Amino acid sequence: MSLATAIRSDLRQTSPPRGTHACRALLRRELLLAWRRRSDVLFPVLYALIVVTLFPFALGPEDALLTRISGGVLLVTVLLAMLPNLESMFRGDLEDGSLEQMLLAPQPLALLVLVRVLTHWATTTLPLIVVMPLLALLLRLPIEVLPVLLIALLLATPLLALMGAILSALTAGTRRSAILLALMLLPLAVPVVIFAAGAVAAAQSGLPYLAPLLWLAAALILALVLAPFACAAALRIAVET
Amino acid sequence: MHDFLAMGGYAMYVWPAYAVFFIVLAWDWIAPALRRRELLNELRGRMAREQLRRQRAAQSNTQQEGASA
Amino acid sequence: MDNAASRLGQCAVSSIRAMPISLSASAAPILDVQGLAFARNEEPVFGPLDFALDRGETLLVEGDNGSGKTTLLRVLAGLLQASAGEIRFDGQPLAHDALHGQMVFLGHQPGMKNDLSPCENLAFLSGLYGAREGADVGSALAQVDLAIYADTPLRMLSAGQKKRAALARLALLPGELWLLDEAYANLDRRGIEMVNALVASHCSRGGAALLTSHGAVRFADPHARHVRLELAA
């Protein structure tokens, strides 16, 4: 009997890898994948560039008008440029079965989801924020407003990514998921856009802009805590095929 | 009566509002009834198909028994 | 003790008990399934099924396409919730959070990324699940004859090689219970023997495995104790 237990000891898991260890493995995999498909980074950036270039043609090149609308246009452009990537966030994982492997892992799924969403944000949306000064220049955003816009984006886009991740998990594996995701994201995006654009507009007209930014930060913290659990629940539903 | 229908000049806003109220709620009431009829037809069809299959199976069984006897 | 009880309803079972000694330390079978059934949209997919799997045993689930083999495996893995019945793991009612990490599940899909090499994929898996003592990615790939492709992205490999890359986890990850869906699919004769060898060595060390097959490949290892479970369509 003791022999048998000794033989078996290497099969039985005494202590599974800790959460941090698993997170590091997931982070490494996600970054590797992003590196292998590094040209994909350009798509949202190009999309945003195209949209921003079209606005002056549609509205006329008057500086005053462009300055007035630039904050809102840039925010909505970023939101729209995020959509295709959000939609496919879990599709690959669902199709090749790696989602199941994450679900069955000994670590809490919510933790893995959090790492997954944040790396997804960093590899798909952060490049958009990096080129934002250029886009702001094209739309004549006043230079002193640019930091507020960047902070608003740095708070708003992870928030949208976390909420989008829930919806992406819910629509994974359905037909017409792109339009469905947009429909479902709109109500969630409304407060985010209001506060982010509100901060930029306030900064532009010389009003205090801290309050909306703090609201965004509070919402981001709330989403960081709650969204991974909702997303994990949605993923468990998604694999039930 | 004419005054009532005229709604103090606001007839073209008040009456359409009430019409929308009734039309949407009527649709809300009829839609599940239609769905129910469709569903019942479908379920009935499924049951009929199953019964047919069972009858055929029973027939072929009796035929086989007849042949062996 | 009847360590390979498996019958009822639609499943025909033949059990071969050959091993004389029990490796099992605890009396309870590693997997004990009673009255397990699953229905999708009220259409029964399989069951009710009763069977038990002891340590050192292999259960081969056979059935035609659409007979519910994959569904059974997903229910056992906890990815799907059964409509009726009970699953006991090691004598305890199944609580999936506790079970995770004591089970290796390999579904239809490889669970690996096409853009990554077998080596990178396995490193990720062992990052989640840990590694058996003395096992590492290199030796696991060597066991499935894939050492020379260790750094080739999965998308460049053939279907059989991909399958082997997926199977390499069996030589790496810890876990007493293996749930392998279509483990023989896409494999040549040597590959099939390789799977059998992996399963046999796992069972000889006190593990247990549950494999599905659509019946095209016969379980070829004469030394394994195994139970066969046939699912009717």
Place this chain on the structure above:
Amino acid sequence: MNIIPLWLHKLSSPPVFYRFAGALRPWFLWSALILGAAALYGGLVLAPPDYQQGDAFRIIFIHVPCAWMSLFAYFCMAVAALVAMVWRIKLAEVIAMECAPIGAAFTLITLITGSLWGKPMWGTWWTWDARLTSELVLLFLYLGVIGLFNAIEDRRRGARAASLLALVGIVNLPIVHYSVLWWNTLHQGQTVNLIGQSKIAPAMLWPLLLMVLATHLYFVASLLARARVGLLAVEGGKQWARELIAEKADA
């Protein structure tokens, strides 16, 4: 076991609920129709015209009850969705999913009647007023739930996915409301209060309250009718459904 949970447990069995709902439905419908008729008579005939808005204010008798119902239906959906997610009760899944179209219908009525009321009062069909905007967002929430439920082939899986979305939505709803209020003050939009702050006259109040009651009763009646169909769709293969269909065929 407590009597009430036991009773609830029995009621949550689909065949029992099916018969129960079938028996209750006409009562709710008829009381809704009678109360609604009384409310309409009171609102359209008996109530005097408003001293500011004239007869246009009579839209209040449908606009306000429907606006309340649009939120009430969402609340009911969220409660049923929570029960469905936590206890996986089939009836709760069905009820949550059947609340959505009724709620969407009430939201649609609220939006259209609000627009019809706004035209003579504000001189425009649509204004980005806080209340109307929130209502529009609510409509999108409903459409999302309905769309997701219909996009997933497996009914129960679809119901649970859409239930989760409904729960995300109810967390979001107050945030939307306050953000829209804040946005409105920021942009100094119209803050015309259709329903004045002043006390509402009793002759206007009782038809309004009666209509509120009537719409609640109608909601229950419609929900019962829809839940019956939904249960039949989910449980179509079960014995009780077969017996029921056979009974129908004989009759």
